[in-house]
Amino acid sequence: MLWLFQSLLFVFCFGPGQLRNIQVTNHSQLFQNMTCELHLTCSVEDADDNVSFRWEALGNTLSSQPNLTVSWDPRISSEQDYTCIAENAVSNLSFSVSAQKLCEDVKIQYTDTKMILFMVSGICIVFGFIILLLLVLRKRRDSLSLSTQRTQGPGEHSDS
Numbered sequence: 001m002l003w004l005f006q007s008l009l010f011v012f013c014f015g016p017g018q019l020r021n022i023q024v025t026n027h028s029q030l031f032q033n034m035t036c037e038l039h040l041t042c043s044v045e046d047a048d049d050n051v052s053f054r055w056e057a058l059g060n061t062l063s064s065q066p067n068l069t070v071s072w073d074p075r076i077s078s079e080q081d082y083t084c085i086a087e088n089a090v091s092n093l094s095f096s097v098s099a100q101k102l103c104e105d106v107k108i109q110y111t112d113t114k115m116i117l118f119m120v121s122g123i124c125i126v127f128g129f130i131i132l133l134l135l136v137l138r139k140r141r142d143s144l145s146l147s148t149q150r151t152q153g154p155g156e157h158s159d160s
Contacts, residue, residue, distance in 0.1 A: 017090060019086055024041065052088070057082050
């Protein structure tokens with residue numbers, strides 16, 4: 001009986017505790033073919049070796065690791081949620097993320113970056129044309145000034 005009490009005391013005092021604060025971090029990338037690649041990482045606060053992780057979608061286990069990488073194509077896939085489940089002997093937690101939402105955020109960033117690149121390129125082209133125009137006008141003015149000096153002769157001045 002003492003052994004059972006000591007074992008239970010050890011499990012409750014030093015064994016796995018309640019899991020807390022499950023989080024999913026993501027890094028998403030949008031490719032030119034509009035396929036979205038999601039890199040998802042699941043974690044819990046103060047995790048130890050007794051915590052196991054798995055990823056599920058539509059009730060199917062996709063991975064038994066805290067990390068999951070998937071490709072999602074909105075043209076051929078419907079809305080897809082990925083759920084991370086963290087478990088130990090005492091408790092379990094889950095957290096779901098929407099592939100559509102994560103990929104829409106990446107698409108907005110991609111579109112914003114593309115727009116900025118187009119605008120910067122356009123501004124550079126306009127400035128290039130302005131500089132080229134100023135150089136041509138300066139060269140033309142200098143050549144007119146030089147031709148005026150040649151027609152007047154070395155000692156003459158024009159009365160303008």
